[in-house]
Amino acid sequence: MSENNEKKVHGVVAEYTSVDTLLSACRRVRDAGYEKTDAFTPFPVHGIDKALGIKPTVLPWIVLGAGLTGTATALVMQIWMNSIDYPYIISGKPFLSLPAFMPVAFELTVLFASFGAFFGMWALNGLPKFSNPVFTDPRFDRVTDDRFFLYIDSKDDQFDRGGVEKLLGDTDTDYVQTVVDDDSSDKVPKPFFMMWGLVVGLSVIPLLVVLKMRVSHSSQPRFHVFYDMDFSPAKDAQQYSTLFRDGRAMRPDVPGTVARGEEQADLNYMTGIDMEALTAIDRPRAERLVRRFNPYFQGETESAAENETEGAGKTSTEIEPEKKPVTVGDGDSDKSEADEVPDATAEPSVVEPTPWLDSNPLVLNEKVLADGRKNFGIYCSVCHGMNGSGNGLVNVRAQKIISPDWIQPSSLHQETLYANKYPDGKLFSTISNGIRKMPGYAGQIKTRDRWAIVAYVRALQLSQNASIEQFKNLDDSERAKILKEQIEAKKALKDKADAAAKAAKEKAQADEKAVLEEADAQEADAREADVQEADVQEADTAKAST
DSSP states (O other): OHHHHHSOEEEEEEEESSHHHHHHHHHHHHHTTOOSEEEEOSSOOTTHHHHHTOOOOSHHHHHHHHHHHHHHHHHHHHHIIIIIISOOOOTTOOSOOHHHHHHHHHHHHHHHHHHHHHHHHHHHTTOOOOOOGGGGSGGGGGGGTTOEEEEEETTSTTOOHHHHHHHHHTSSOSEEEEEEOOSSOOSOOHHHHHHHHHHHHHHHHHHHHHHHHHHOOOSSOOOOSSHHHHTOOOOOTTOBOSSSTTOBSSOOOOTTOOOTTOOOSOHHHHHSBOHHHHHHHOHHHHHHHHHHHOGGGHHHHHHHHHHHHHHHTSOTTTSOOOOOOOOTTOOOTTSOHHHHSOOTTSOOOSSOSSOBOSSOSSOOOHHHHHHHHHHIIIIIHHHHOTTSSSOOHHHHHHHHTTOTTOOOOOOTTSGGGSTTTSOHHHHHHHHHHEETTEEOOTTTSOHHHHHHHHHHHHHHHHHHHOOGGGGTTSOHHHHHHHHHHHHHHHHHHHHHHHHHHHHHHHHHHHHHHHHHHHHHHHHHHHHHHHHHHHHHHHHHHHHHHO
Protein backbone atom coordinates (compact mmCIF):
# COMPACT_ATOMS: atom_id res chain seq x y z
CA MET A 1 0.00 0.00 0.00
CA SER A 2 2.86 2.32 0.79
CA GLU A 3 4.33 1.62 -2.65
CA ASN A 4 1.11 2.76 -4.33
CA ASN A 5 1.08 5.97 -2.31
CA GLU A 6 4.50 6.91 -3.63
CA LYS A 7 3.33 6.74 -7.27
CA LYS A 8 0.93 9.03 -9.09
CA VAL A 9 -2.65 7.76 -9.00
CA HIS A 10 -4.41 7.88 -12.40
CA GLY A 11 -7.71 6.30 -11.37
CA VAL A 12 -9.48 3.17 -10.17
CA VAL A 13 -10.55 0.16 -12.28
CA ALA A 14 -12.98 -2.65 -11.47
CA GLU A 15 -13.36 -6.04 -13.20
CA TYR A 16 -16.67 -7.72 -14.14
CA THR A 17 -17.51 -11.09 -15.59
CA SER A 18 -20.72 -10.25 -17.51
CA VAL A 19 -22.33 -7.48 -19.52
CA ASP A 20 -25.26 -7.12 -17.10
CA THR A 21 -23.05 -6.51 -14.06
CA LEU A 22 -20.98 -3.99 -16.07
CA LEU A 23 -24.08 -2.05 -17.19
CA SER A 24 -25.46 -2.02 -13.63
CA ALA A 25 -22.14 -0.67 -12.30
CA CYS A 26 -22.03 1.97 -15.08
CA ARG A 27 -25.50 3.24 -14.16
CA ARG A 28 -24.57 3.43 -10.48
CA VAL A 29 -21.38 5.38 -11.21
CA ARG A 30 -23.30 7.71 -13.53
CA ASP A 31 -25.96 8.35 -10.89
CA ALA A 32 -23.21 9.11 -8.38
CA GLY A 33 -22.21 12.08 -10.55
CA TYR A 34 -18.94 10.85 -12.06
CA GLU A 35 -18.31 12.04 -15.64
CA LYS A 36 -14.71 11.08 -16.54
CA THR A 37 -15.37 7.38 -16.83
CA ASP A 38 -14.78 4.69 -19.43
CA ALA A 39 -15.70 1.06 -20.02
CA PHE A 40 -13.60 -1.61 -21.75
CA THR A 41 -15.26 -4.67 -23.32
CA PRO A 42 -14.15 -7.48 -25.66
CA PHE A 43 -17.05 -6.68 -28.01
CA PRO A 44 -19.44 -3.76 -28.63
CA VAL A 45 -22.13 -3.42 -25.95
CA HIS A 46 -25.33 -1.67 -26.96
CA GLY A 47 -26.48 0.98 -24.50
CA ILE A 48 -23.09 1.42 -22.83
CA ASP A 49 -22.91 5.11 -23.83
CA LYS A 50 -26.26 5.86 -22.17
CA ALA A 51 -25.34 3.84 -19.11
CA LEU A 52 -22.11 5.84 -18.65
CA GLY A 53 -23.87 9.14 -19.36
CA ILE A 54 -21.53 9.97 -22.23
CA LYS A 55 -22.65 13.15 -24.00
CA PRO A 56 -22.81 13.38 -27.83
CA THR A 57 -19.47 14.25 -29.35
CA VAL A 58 -18.81 17.55 -31.10
CA LEU A 59 -17.00 15.71 -33.91
CA PRO A 60 -19.94 16.04 -36.40
CA TRP A 61 -19.85 19.81 -35.96
CA ILE A 62 -16.11 19.78 -36.62
CA VAL A 63 -16.70 17.76 -39.81
CA LEU A 64 -19.49 20.13 -40.89
CA GLY A 65 -17.32 23.18 -40.33
CA ALA A 66 -14.41 21.62 -42.21
CA GLY A 67 -16.68 20.66 -45.13
CA LEU A 68 -18.15 24.17 -45.39
CA THR A 69 -14.63 25.56 -45.26
CA GLY A 70 -13.67 23.30 -48.17
CA THR A 71 -16.70 24.42 -50.19
CA ALA A 72 -15.96 28.09 -49.57
CA THR A 73 -12.27 27.59 -50.38
CA ALA A 74 -13.06 25.90 -53.71
CA LEU A 75 -15.60 28.52 -54.79
CA VAL A 76 -13.43 31.49 -53.82
CA MET A 77 -10.39 29.91 -55.50
CA GLN A 78 -12.22 29.23 -58.79
CA ILE A 79 -14.01 32.58 -58.84
CA TRP A 80 -10.69 34.36 -58.32
CA MET A 81 -8.80 32.27 -60.88
CA ASN A 82 -11.40 32.05 -63.67
CA SER A 83 -13.34 35.29 -63.21
CA ILE A 84 -10.87 37.85 -61.89
CA ASP A 85 -7.20 36.92 -62.15
CA TYR A 86 -7.27 35.00 -65.48
CA PRO A 87 -10.69 35.03 -67.19
CA TYR A 88 -11.34 32.28 -69.73
CA ILE A 89 -13.00 33.69 -72.86
CA ILE A 90 -14.50 30.58 -74.44
CA SER A 91 -17.51 30.67 -76.79
CA GLY A 92 -19.25 33.41 -74.84
CA LYS A 93 -19.47 31.32 -71.67
CA PRO A 94 -19.85 33.26 -68.41
CA PHE A 95 -16.73 33.78 -66.33
CA LEU A 96 -18.61 32.94 -63.11
CA SER A 97 -20.34 29.64 -63.81
CA LEU A 98 -21.34 27.92 -60.58
CA PRO A 99 -22.40 24.61 -62.21
CA ALA A 100 -18.90 24.28 -63.66
CA PHE A 101 -17.38 25.00 -60.23
CA MET A 102 -19.36 22.27 -58.43
CA PRO A 103 -17.02 19.28 -59.10
CA VAL A 104 -14.01 21.00 -57.51
CA ALA A 105 -16.21 22.34 -54.70
CA PHE A 106 -17.52 18.83 -54.02
CA GLU A 107 -14.05 17.30 -53.94
CA LEU A 108 -12.63 19.94 -51.60
CA THR A 109 -15.69 19.56 -49.37
CA VAL A 110 -15.05 15.83 -49.05
CA LEU A 111 -11.30 16.38 -48.58
CA PHE A 112 -11.64 19.00 -45.83
CA ALA A 113 -14.41 17.02 -44.11
CA SER A 114 -12.21 13.90 -44.12
CA PHE A 115 -9.32 15.84 -42.62
CA GLY A 116 -11.66 17.34 -40.02
CA ALA A 117 -12.99 13.92 -39.03
CA PHE A 118 -9.53 12.34 -38.85
CA PHE A 119 -7.62 15.03 -37.00
CA GLY A 120 -10.67 16.02 -34.93
CA MET A 121 -10.92 12.45 -33.65
CA TRP A 122 -7.24 12.54 -32.75
CA ALA A 123 -7.59 15.81 -30.86
CA LEU A 124 -10.74 14.82 -28.95
CA ASN A 125 -9.23 11.48 -27.92
CA GLY A 126 -5.89 12.98 -26.94
CA LEU A 127 -4.00 11.04 -29.57
CA PRO A 128 -1.34 10.04 -30.25
CA LYS A 129 -0.99 8.24 -26.91
CA PHE A 130 1.66 5.53 -26.93
CA SER A 131 0.79 4.03 -23.52
CA ASN A 132 -1.99 3.89 -20.92
CA PRO A 133 -1.56 3.41 -17.14
CA VAL A 134 -4.32 0.78 -17.22
CA PHE A 135 -1.93 -1.51 -19.10
CA THR A 136 0.18 -1.88 -15.92
CA ASP A 137 -2.41 -4.31 -14.51
CA PRO A 138 -1.78 -7.86 -15.82
CA ARG A 139 -5.48 -8.77 -15.39
CA PHE A 140 -6.43 -6.06 -17.88
CA ASP A 141 -5.03 -8.26 -20.67
CA ARG A 142 -8.23 -10.33 -20.51
CA VAL A 143 -10.31 -7.34 -21.66
CA THR A 144 -9.98 -8.62 -25.25
CA ASP A 145 -11.09 -12.12 -24.20
CA ASP A 146 -13.77 -12.60 -21.53
CA ARG A 147 -13.58 -9.76 -18.98
CA PHE A 148 -15.20 -6.31 -18.67
CA PHE A 149 -13.62 -3.32 -16.92
CA LEU A 150 -14.98 0.00 -15.60
CA TYR A 151 -12.52 2.86 -15.12
CA ILE A 152 -12.94 6.14 -13.18
CA ASP A 153 -10.29 8.78 -13.95
CA SER A 154 -8.62 10.72 -11.15
CA LYS A 155 -9.15 13.94 -13.15
CA ASP A 156 -12.87 13.83 -12.32
CA ASP A 157 -13.95 16.71 -10.06
CA GLN A 158 -15.62 14.33 -7.57
CA PHE A 159 -12.77 11.82 -7.51
CA ASP A 160 -11.85 10.54 -4.04
CA ARG A 161 -9.78 7.41 -3.96
CA GLY A 162 -11.41 5.91 -0.90
CA GLY A 163 -14.93 6.84 -1.98
CA VAL A 164 -14.41 5.49 -5.50
CA GLU A 165 -13.00 2.18 -4.22
CA LYS A 166 -15.97 1.81 -1.82
CA LEU A 167 -18.46 2.68 -4.62
CA LEU A 168 -17.00 0.14 -7.01
CA GLY A 169 -16.68 -2.44 -4.24
CA ASP A 170 -20.43 -2.22 -3.62
CA THR A 171 -21.08 -3.26 -7.23
CA ASP A 172 -21.04 -6.90 -8.32
CA THR A 173 -17.24 -7.16 -8.66
CA ASP A 174 -14.51 -9.22 -7.07
CA TYR A 175 -11.60 -7.04 -8.15
CA VAL A 176 -10.96 -3.32 -7.60
CA GLN A 177 -7.50 -1.94 -8.34
CA THR A 178 -5.93 1.52 -8.16
CA VAL A 179 -4.21 2.53 -11.42
CA VAL A 180 -0.74 4.02 -10.86
CA ASP A 181 2.26 4.97 -13.01
CA ASP A 182 4.23 2.33 -14.85
CA ASP A 183 7.59 1.35 -13.34
CA SER A 184 9.35 1.34 -16.72
CA SER A 185 11.46 4.28 -17.87
CA ASP A 186 9.84 7.00 -20.01
CA LYS A 187 13.05 7.77 -21.86
CA VAL A 188 13.20 6.93 -25.57
CA PRO A 189 16.10 4.53 -26.37
CA LYS A 190 19.04 6.19 -28.13
CA PRO A 191 19.15 3.59 -30.97
CA PHE A 192 15.67 4.77 -31.93
CA PHE A 193 16.94 8.31 -32.49
CA MET A 194 19.91 6.97 -34.41
CA MET A 195 17.68 4.89 -36.66
CA TRP A 196 15.30 7.83 -37.19
CA GLY A 197 18.17 10.12 -38.09
CA LEU A 198 19.53 7.55 -40.55
CA VAL A 199 16.15 7.21 -42.29
CA VAL A 200 15.78 11.00 -42.56
CA GLY A 201 19.30 11.33 -43.93
CA LEU A 202 18.78 8.64 -46.56
CA SER A 203 15.45 10.14 -47.64
CA VAL A 204 17.14 13.48 -48.32
CA ILE A 205 19.65 11.95 -50.77
CA PRO A 206 17.19 11.59 -53.72
CA LEU A 207 16.04 15.17 -53.21
CA LEU A 208 19.63 16.43 -53.27
CA VAL A 209 20.35 14.43 -56.44
CA VAL A 210 17.32 15.94 -58.18
CA LEU A 211 18.29 19.47 -57.11
CA LYS A 212 21.84 18.93 -58.38
CA MET A 213 20.59 17.70 -61.75
CA ARG A 214 18.36 20.77 -62.14
CA VAL A 215 21.23 23.26 -61.73
CA SER A 216 24.08 21.34 -63.37
CA HIS A 217 24.99 20.03 -66.82
CA SER A 218 26.04 16.51 -67.73
CA SER A 219 27.85 15.01 -70.70
CA GLN A 220 25.94 11.75 -70.24
CA PRO A 221 22.57 11.12 -71.91
CA ARG A 222 19.46 11.24 -69.85
CA PHE A 223 18.64 8.08 -67.93
CA HIS A 224 15.19 6.83 -68.84
CA VAL A 225 13.61 4.75 -66.10
CA PHE A 226 10.66 3.81 -68.33
CA TYR A 227 12.05 4.01 -71.85
CA ASP A 228 8.85 2.90 -73.61
CA MET A 229 6.91 5.65 -71.87
CA ASP A 230 9.41 8.38 -72.79
CA PHE A 231 9.62 7.14 -76.38
CA SER A 232 6.25 5.56 -77.02
CA PRO A 233 5.84 3.92 -80.45
CA ALA A 234 2.19 5.00 -80.46
CA LYS A 235 1.23 7.57 -83.07
CA ASP A 236 -1.35 10.31 -83.10
CA ALA A 237 -3.86 10.86 -85.89
CA GLN A 238 -2.51 11.91 -89.30
CA GLN A 239 1.14 11.25 -88.31
CA TYR A 240 3.84 9.70 -90.49
CA SER A 241 5.11 6.20 -89.76
CA THR A 242 8.06 4.30 -91.18
CA LEU A 243 6.56 0.99 -90.09
CA PHE A 244 4.15 0.72 -93.03
CA ARG A 245 4.82 0.95 -96.74
CA ASP A 246 2.35 3.79 -97.35
CA GLY A 247 3.93 5.87 -94.56
CA ARG A 248 0.63 6.37 -92.73
CA ALA A 249 0.22 5.65 -89.03
CA MET A 250 -3.56 5.42 -89.37
CA ARG A 251 -4.42 2.04 -90.83
CA PRO A 252 -7.39 1.44 -93.12
CA ASP A 253 -10.04 -1.08 -92.21
CA VAL A 254 -9.33 -4.71 -92.99
CA PRO A 255 -11.04 -5.66 -96.27
CA GLY A 256 -14.49 -6.96 -95.53
CA THR A 257 -14.78 -5.15 -92.21
CA VAL A 258 -18.41 -4.64 -91.27
CA ALA A 259 -19.41 -2.00 -88.75
CA ARG A 260 -21.27 -3.20 -85.69
CA GLY A 261 -24.95 -3.60 -86.53
CA GLU A 262 -24.33 -3.00 -90.25
CA GLU A 263 -24.00 -6.58 -91.51
CA GLN A 264 -26.70 -7.26 -94.06
CA ALA A 265 -27.25 -10.35 -96.14
CA ASP A 266 -28.89 -8.21 -98.84
CA LEU A 267 -26.12 -6.68 -100.95
CA ASN A 268 -28.71 -4.67 -102.85
CA TYR A 269 -29.34 -2.78 -99.62
CA MET A 270 -25.60 -2.24 -99.02
CA THR A 271 -24.68 -1.13 -102.56
CA GLY A 272 -27.82 0.30 -104.15
CA ILE A 273 -27.30 -2.08 -107.09
CA ASP A 274 -29.46 -4.95 -108.32
CA MET A 275 -26.82 -7.65 -107.81
CA GLU A 276 -28.72 -10.31 -109.74
CA ALA A 277 -28.91 -8.10 -112.81
CA LEU A 278 -25.28 -7.01 -112.39
CA THR A 279 -24.15 -10.64 -112.24
CA ALA A 280 -25.84 -11.28 -115.55
CA ILE A 281 -24.09 -8.43 -117.36
CA ASP A 282 -20.79 -8.03 -115.45
CA ARG A 283 -19.92 -11.02 -113.28
CA PRO A 284 -16.33 -9.93 -112.33
CA ARG A 285 -17.58 -6.62 -111.00
CA ALA A 286 -20.34 -8.37 -109.06
CA GLU A 287 -17.74 -10.68 -107.50
CA ARG A 288 -15.62 -7.70 -106.47
CA LEU A 289 -18.60 -6.11 -104.75
CA VAL A 290 -19.44 -9.37 -102.98
CA ARG A 291 -15.87 -9.69 -101.67
CA ARG A 292 -15.88 -6.05 -100.61
CA PHE A 293 -19.09 -6.12 -98.60
CA ASN A 294 -19.19 -9.72 -97.38
CA PRO A 295 -16.36 -10.79 -95.00
CA TYR A 296 -17.19 -14.47 -95.51
CA PHE A 297 -15.68 -14.28 -99.00
CA GLN A 298 -12.27 -13.09 -97.82
CA GLY A 299 -10.87 -16.57 -98.27
CA GLU A 300 -11.70 -16.41 -101.95
CA THR A 301 -9.98 -13.03 -102.13
CA GLU A 302 -6.82 -14.47 -100.62
CA SER A 303 -6.94 -17.41 -103.03
CA ALA A 304 -7.28 -15.02 -105.93
CA ALA A 305 -4.28 -13.08 -104.66
CA GLU A 306 -2.25 -16.30 -104.47
CA ASN A 307 -3.24 -17.17 -108.01
CA GLU A 308 -2.12 -13.74 -109.15
CA THR A 309 1.23 -14.28 -107.38
CA GLU A 310 1.70 -17.62 -109.09
CA GLY A 311 0.78 -16.10 -112.40
CA ALA A 312 3.40 -13.42 -111.94
CA GLY A 313 6.13 -16.01 -112.53
CA LYS A 314 4.81 -16.88 -115.97
CA THR A 315 5.89 -15.23 -119.19
CA SER A 316 3.66 -12.84 -121.00
CA THR A 317 2.81 -15.49 -123.57
CA GLU A 318 1.72 -17.96 -120.86
CA ILE A 319 -0.69 -15.58 -119.17
CA GLU A 320 -4.05 -15.47 -120.83
CA PRO A 321 -5.73 -12.09 -120.84
CA GLU A 322 -8.78 -11.82 -118.63
CA LYS A 323 -11.99 -11.85 -120.59
CA LYS A 324 -14.51 -9.25 -119.53
CA PRO A 325 -17.86 -8.44 -120.98
CA VAL A 326 -17.75 -5.16 -122.82
CA THR A 327 -20.06 -2.65 -121.14
CA VAL A 328 -20.46 1.01 -121.79
CA GLY A 329 -18.72 3.15 -119.18
CA ASP A 330 -17.01 0.27 -117.36
CA GLY A 331 -13.51 1.52 -116.47
CA ASP A 332 -10.48 0.02 -114.86
CA SER A 333 -11.19 -2.63 -112.24
CA ASP A 334 -8.89 -0.88 -109.79
CA LYS A 335 -11.09 2.18 -109.66
CA SER A 336 -13.33 2.65 -106.68
CA GLU A 337 -17.09 2.66 -106.79
CA ALA A 338 -16.96 6.45 -106.52
CA ASP A 339 -15.21 6.60 -109.89
CA GLU A 340 -17.90 4.39 -111.41
CA VAL A 341 -20.65 6.86 -110.51
CA PRO A 342 -21.30 9.07 -113.56
CA ASP A 343 -21.40 12.84 -113.42
CA ALA A 344 -24.61 13.92 -111.71
CA THR A 345 -25.16 16.78 -114.16
CA ALA A 346 -24.44 14.81 -117.31
CA GLU A 347 -27.18 13.38 -119.46
CA PRO A 348 -27.57 9.62 -118.97
CA SER A 349 -25.93 7.44 -121.60
CA VAL A 350 -27.89 5.33 -123.99
CA VAL A 351 -27.02 2.14 -122.10
CA GLU A 352 -26.59 2.46 -118.31
CA PRO A 353 -23.82 -0.01 -117.31
CA THR A 354 -25.01 -0.38 -113.73
CA PRO A 355 -28.46 -1.78 -112.86
CA TRP A 356 -29.27 0.63 -110.02
CA LEU A 357 -32.20 0.06 -107.69
CA ASP A 358 -35.16 2.10 -108.84
CA SER A 359 -36.86 2.33 -105.45
CA ASN A 360 -35.83 2.89 -101.85
CA PRO A 361 -35.68 -0.41 -99.87
CA LEU A 362 -36.84 1.33 -96.68
CA VAL A 363 -40.48 1.51 -95.69
CA LEU A 364 -41.07 5.22 -96.09
CA ASN A 365 -42.78 6.89 -93.15
CA GLU A 366 -42.55 10.05 -91.11
CA LYS A 367 -39.67 8.75 -88.95
CA VAL A 368 -37.54 7.82 -91.98
CA LEU A 369 -38.05 11.28 -93.47
CA ALA A 370 -37.24 12.92 -90.12
CA ASP A 371 -33.99 10.92 -89.88
CA GLY A 372 -33.15 11.81 -93.46
CA ARG A 373 -33.79 15.49 -92.81
CA LYS A 374 -31.57 15.42 -89.72
CA ASN A 375 -28.64 13.75 -91.49
CA PHE A 376 -29.11 15.90 -94.60
CA GLY A 377 -28.84 18.98 -92.40
CA ILE A 378 -25.66 17.65 -90.79
CA TYR A 379 -23.73 16.32 -93.79
CA CYS A 380 -25.29 17.68 -97.00
CA SER A 381 -26.68 21.14 -96.31
CA VAL A 382 -23.26 22.74 -95.81
CA CYS A 383 -22.70 22.51 -99.58
CA HIS A 384 -26.12 21.82 -101.13
CA GLY A 385 -28.07 24.17 -98.85
CA MET A 386 -31.04 23.37 -96.63
CA ASN A 387 -33.39 23.44 -99.63
CA GLY A 388 -31.03 21.49 -101.91
CA SER A 389 -30.48 24.31 -104.38
CA GLY A 390 -26.66 24.23 -104.03
CA ASN A 391 -26.36 27.43 -102.00
CA GLY A 392 -24.82 26.03 -98.81
CA LEU A 393 -22.59 28.02 -96.50
CA VAL A 394 -19.42 26.35 -97.82
CA ASN A 395 -20.37 27.22 -101.39
CA VAL A 396 -21.18 30.82 -100.43
CA ARG A 397 -17.83 31.13 -98.70
CA ALA A 398 -15.94 29.58 -101.64
CA GLN A 399 -17.57 31.99 -104.07
CA LYS A 400 -16.88 34.92 -101.78
CA ILE A 401 -13.14 34.20 -101.67
CA ILE A 402 -13.17 33.18 -105.37
CA SER A 403 -11.58 29.79 -104.71
CA PRO A 404 -9.97 28.47 -107.93
CA ASP A 405 -10.39 24.82 -106.93
CA TRP A 406 -14.04 25.00 -105.92
CA ILE A 407 -16.72 23.27 -107.98
CA GLN A 408 -20.30 24.47 -107.73
CA PRO A 409 -22.41 21.83 -105.90
CA SER A 410 -25.24 20.38 -107.94
CA SER A 411 -28.74 21.64 -107.37
CA LEU A 412 -30.85 18.68 -106.35
CA HIS A 413 -33.83 20.16 -108.22
CA GLN A 414 -32.41 19.83 -111.73
CA GLU A 415 -34.18 17.33 -113.96
CA THR A 416 -31.12 15.12 -114.43
CA LEU A 417 -31.29 14.19 -110.73
CA TYR A 418 -34.98 13.23 -110.69
CA ALA A 419 -35.84 9.62 -109.90
CA ASN A 420 -36.78 8.82 -113.51
CA LYS A 421 -33.25 9.75 -114.70
CA TYR A 422 -31.17 9.28 -111.54
CA PRO A 423 -32.36 6.12 -109.71
CA ASP A 424 -32.45 5.91 -105.93
CA GLY A 425 -29.67 3.31 -105.91
CA LYS A 426 -27.40 5.60 -107.92
CA LEU A 427 -28.09 8.49 -105.53
CA PHE A 428 -27.34 6.16 -102.60
CA SER A 429 -24.02 5.14 -104.22
CA THR A 430 -23.12 8.79 -104.78
CA ILE A 431 -23.70 9.54 -101.09
CA SER A 432 -21.70 6.45 -100.08
CA ASN A 433 -18.73 6.77 -102.45
CA GLY A 434 -18.71 10.43 -103.46
CA ILE A 435 -18.45 12.09 -106.85
CA ARG A 436 -16.00 14.70 -108.19
CA LYS A 437 -14.96 16.89 -105.22
CA MET A 438 -17.65 15.42 -102.97
CA PRO A 439 -16.20 12.78 -100.60
CA GLY A 440 -17.91 9.52 -99.76
CA TYR A 441 -19.82 9.34 -96.49
CA ALA A 442 -20.04 5.57 -96.07
CA GLY A 443 -17.60 5.74 -93.16
CA GLN A 444 -19.60 8.44 -91.35
CA ILE A 445 -23.26 7.73 -92.07
CA LYS A 446 -24.93 4.40 -91.40
CA THR A 447 -26.47 2.52 -94.29
CA ARG A 448 -30.04 3.08 -93.13
CA ASP A 449 -29.41 6.81 -92.64
CA ARG A 450 -27.99 7.08 -96.17
CA TRP A 451 -31.18 5.56 -97.55
CA ALA A 452 -33.15 7.97 -95.34
CA ILE A 453 -31.23 10.86 -96.93
CA VAL A 454 -32.21 9.53 -100.36
CA ALA A 455 -35.85 9.52 -99.28
CA TYR A 456 -35.58 13.07 -97.96
CA VAL A 457 -33.92 14.28 -101.19
CA ARG A 458 -36.85 12.85 -103.15
CA ALA A 459 -39.21 14.67 -100.78
CA LEU A 460 -37.29 17.91 -101.37
CA GLN A 461 -37.54 17.44 -105.12
CA LEU A 462 -41.25 16.71 -104.86
CA SER A 463 -41.81 19.79 -102.72
CA GLN A 464 -40.54 22.01 -105.54
CA ASN A 465 -42.03 20.15 -108.50
CA ALA A 466 -45.25 18.51 -107.31
CA SER A 467 -48.21 18.44 -109.69
CA ILE A 468 -51.90 17.96 -109.02
CA GLU A 469 -51.87 14.68 -110.99
CA GLN A 470 -49.79 13.08 -108.21
CA PHE A 471 -52.79 13.31 -105.88
CA LYS A 472 -55.23 11.16 -107.83
CA ASN A 473 -56.39 9.23 -104.76
CA LEU A 474 -57.78 12.35 -103.09
CA ASP A 475 -61.43 13.33 -103.33
CA ASP A 476 -62.58 16.38 -105.26
CA SER A 477 -62.74 18.70 -102.24
CA GLU A 478 -59.20 17.86 -101.11
CA ARG A 479 -57.87 18.19 -104.64
CA ALA A 480 -59.64 21.53 -105.02
CA LYS A 481 -58.13 22.69 -101.73
CA ILE A 482 -54.63 21.65 -102.81
CA LEU A 483 -55.14 23.23 -106.23
CA LYS A 484 -56.27 26.46 -104.58
CA GLU A 485 -53.24 26.46 -102.29
CA GLN A 486 -51.00 25.78 -105.28
CA ILE A 487 -52.54 28.69 -107.23
CA GLU A 488 -52.21 30.97 -104.21
CA ALA A 489 -48.59 29.91 -103.70
CA LYS A 490 -47.77 30.56 -107.36
CA LYS A 491 -49.55 33.91 -107.20
CA ALA A 492 -47.66 34.81 -104.02
CA LEU A 493 -44.37 33.87 -105.66
CA LYS A 494 -45.30 35.88 -108.77
CA ASP A 495 -46.31 38.89 -106.66
CA LYS A 496 -43.10 38.62 -104.72
CA ALA A 497 -41.05 38.44 -107.92
CA ASP A 498 -42.99 41.38 -109.41
CA ALA A 499 -42.48 43.41 -106.25
CA ALA A 500 -38.78 42.62 -106.30
CA ALA A 501 -38.56 43.58 -109.99
CA LYS A 502 -40.51 46.78 -109.35
CA ALA A 503 -38.31 47.66 -106.41
CA ALA A 504 -35.21 47.00 -108.51
CA LYS A 505 -36.61 49.14 -111.33
CA GLU A 506 -37.46 51.98 -108.94
CA LYS A 507 -34.03 51.73 -107.38
CA ALA A 508 -32.40 51.85 -110.81
CA GLN A 509 -34.50 54.89 -111.75
CA ALA A 510 -33.66 56.58 -108.46
CA ASP A 511 -29.97 55.85 -108.99
CA GLU A 512 -30.16 57.21 -112.54
CA LYS A 513 -31.98 60.33 -111.33
CA ALA A 514 -29.38 60.84 -108.61
CA VAL A 515 -26.59 60.51 -111.18
CA LEU A 516 -28.28 63.06 -113.47
CA GLU A 517 -28.83 65.47 -110.60
CA GLU A 518 -25.22 65.12 -109.55
CA ALA A 519 -24.10 65.75 -113.15
CA ASP A 520 -26.33 68.88 -113.37
CA ALA A 521 -24.93 70.13 -110.07
CA GLN A 522 -21.38 69.59 -111.27
CA GLU A 523 -22.18 71.41 -114.55
CA ALA A 524 -23.73 74.36 -112.64
CA ASP A 525 -20.68 74.54 -110.40
CA ALA A 526 -18.43 74.55 -113.46
CA ARG A 527 -20.42 77.40 -115.10
CA GLU A 528 -20.32 79.43 -111.90
CA ALA A 529 -16.58 78.90 -111.66
CA ASP A 530 -16.17 80.07 -115.28
CA VAL A 531 -18.20 83.23 -114.58
CA GLN A 532 -16.16 84.01 -111.50
CA GLU A 533 -12.91 83.48 -113.42
CA ALA A 534 -14.15 85.80 -116.23
CA ASP A 535 -15.04 88.51 -113.69
CA VAL A 536 -11.59 88.28 -112.16
CA GLN A 537 -9.90 88.55 -115.56
CA GLU A 538 -12.09 91.54 -116.50
CA ALA A 539 -11.22 93.28 -113.22
CA ASP A 540 -7.52 92.64 -113.78
CA THR A 541 -7.76 94.07 -117.33
CA ALA A 542 -9.54 97.21 -116.12
CA LYS A 543 -6.97 97.74 -113.42
CA ALA A 544 -4.11 97.34 -115.87
CA SER A 545 -5.59 99.90 -118.30
CA THR A 546 -5.96 102.55 -115.59
